[in-house]
Amino acid sequence: MLRRRFIRSLTSFTSSFFLIPQNVFAKISQQVARSGGKFTFSGRIHLKSESLRVEESLPLAVKWSHDFMSLEDFAQAFHFGLYTNEQKRKSVLYLEKDRITFTADNTFVKFNDQMLQIPLECHWYDDSVWVPVAYFVDILNKYTPFQFRYNADRKEFGLEETDVNITGVRIAAKENGTLIDVFATKRFKEKEIILDIRNRWLHIDVYGAKIDPASLSAVQPSGIISEVKAFQMAETASLSFKLKKEVLSRELVLDKTGNDFHVNLRTKEIIAENKEHEKIKNELEEQKKRWIIDTIVIDAGHGGKDPGAIGYSKVKEKDLVLPMALALGKIIQQKMPGIKVVYTRKRDVFIPLWKRTKIANDVGANLFISIHCNSNVSRRPNGYETYFVSADKNTKATDVVLKENSAIEFEESQDRKKYEGVNFILAAMLQSDNIRRSQFLASEVQNSLKLKLKKIGMTSRGVKQGPFWVLVGATMPNILVECGYISNKHEEKLLRKQTTQNKISEGIFNGIQKYKKEVEKAI
Numbered sequence: 001m002l003r004r005r006f007i008r009s010l011t012s013f014t015s016s017f018f019l020i021p022q023n024v025f026a027k028i029s030q031q032v033a034r035s036g037g038k039f040t041f042s043g044r045i046h047l048k049s050e051s052l053r054v055e056e057s058l059p060l061a062v063k064w065s066h067d068f069m070s071l072e073d074f075a076q077a078f079h080f081g082l083y084t085n086e087q088k089r090k091s092v093l094y095l096e097k098d099r100i101t102f103t104a105d106n107t108f109v110k111f112n113d114q115m116l117q118i119p120l121e122c123h124w125y126d127d128s129v130w131v132p133v134a135y136f137v138d139i140l141n142k143y144t145p146f147q148f149r150y151n152a153d154r155k156e157f158g159l160e161e162t163d164v165n166i167t168g169v170r171i172a173a174k175e176n177g178t179l180i181d182v183f184a185t186k187r188f189k190e191k192e193i194i195l196d197i198r199n200r201w202l203h204i205d206v207y208g209a210k211i212d213p214a215s216l217s218a219v220q221p222s223g224i225i226s227e228v229k230a231f232q233m234a235e236t237a238s239l240s241f242k243l244k245k246e247v248l249s250r251e252l253v254l255d256k257t258g259n260d261f262h263v264n265l266r267t268k269e270i271i272a273e274n275k276e277h278e279k280i281k282n283e284l285e286e287q288k289k290r291w292i293i294d295t296i297v298i299d300a301g302h303g304g305k306d307p308g309a310i311g312y313s314k315v316k317e318k319d320l321v322l323p324m325a326l327a328l329g330k331i332i333q334q335k336m337p338g339i340k341v342v343y344t345r346k347r348d349v350f351i352p353l354w355k356r357t358k359i360a361n362d363v364g365a366n367l368f369i370s371i372h373c374n375s376n377v378s379r380r381p382n383g384y385e386t387y388f389v390s391a392d393k394n395t396k397a398t399d400v401v402l403k404e405n406s407a408i409e410f411e412e413s414q415d416r417k418k419y420e421g422v423n424f425i426l427a428a429m430l431q432s433d434n435i436r437r438s439q440f441l442a443s444e445v446q447n448s449l450k451l452k453l454k455k456i457g458m459t460s461r462g463v464k465q466g467p468f469w470v471l472v473g474a475t476m477p478n479i480l481v482e483c484g485y486i487s488n489k490h491e492e493k494l495l496r497k498q499t500t501q502n503k504i505s506e507g508i509f510n511g512i513q514k515y516k517k518e519v520e521k522a523i
């Protein structure tokens, strides 16, 4: 998936608060007085982005004369991670490296560890935080690398598609020199990029490039580079880097699969450089092989003495997820005969959580899919959601996570010891390589489920993050699907039907298939 990357300097902010001018507050107070704070649905909002391949129309609500959009809808449409705490009525939105927390009935928004304020409160409706679209866009544009626009008259919301095609530069000091990464949304040919060193300045001139000089000049210098300047000429963009010392050699490397290119400035000779190069090349090949999908582990949750959740009419989670897991495996074997399918259980037996990912690691699986059903003390909640593991220390365990993690209570004491002293954050970070892929897989699976389950009236709760024990030990991309609430009378009835179970297995399969196609395309 292509995402624009912008490098922006945040150092120019003098205050950690997003200050609202008095006149804006006065205007809003007038509007509040005039229209009141009733939350009413009013047509649809159209989401569109060509680069992210998004085109969807979603419900729009109005409160205090301002348009509101559901964060669940937004995150799902744009494939961003979202974690919602229903008790606290707050949602954390994950945009690549940033995390933004929105709380219902609150004007404060937390951007990573910084507090911001918007002029209007967020709203809570249908288990989701609804945000005032215009102020939401303000925050995204000011603080994140993504630039969105909202046309309130036409109710059009989308990613800003500018003609800027060099979106960012990153400079990194390496052991033997300095590496400059240039992020582009267009693929430049080698002959269009000219490197030149004159008077201790390195100039990279790119023909056909369009830049935003202000944002590129604000790039943080590092390594042997002390200053960065960017100029836009008619047909060419020029990036200039002031060098602290002499450069022994320079090398231009174009990404094989992406649009980015890199300039390697070497300041130190390396002994046996060729040998090293060969070693790195081999390692890279090995790395790439890891992502080719040839073995999938399917994990039916719970089993044996651990029944999992108990449904409205006493159906057991373990008995619903097993046929779905087996059906999923069958579809994979039919439609992708080259792929090896391994089940953590094929029968009603108990398997400790740690052992489930160990099975996957031992067979060298490239995907781990854990299938569960949800439940709640309230009979009301319904819908399905897909989780990927979180490396974020601020992600709190939700009810769902606590419920699934509580399976360890059925384990023998020597098994339980395996979780003691495990630093969850560290373990999750070790799989940070997998997290991006897991997030992508989760989006594809959730969207494919949506296509299958919309027709029978089941609702999508989106893609979420959570610290699940069953996922944390996995060394491959992994997800956990909560296929619906068996505590809900209607949904339990649906989930007991074989036709629904098959729809779910097919939905998960379609997601895996899309993921496989995308990932392997890049190898």
Ligand SMILES: [Zn+2]
Residues within 6 Å of the ligand: 301, 302, 308, 309, 317, 371, 372, 373, 403, 404
């Ligand atoms: Zn479960």
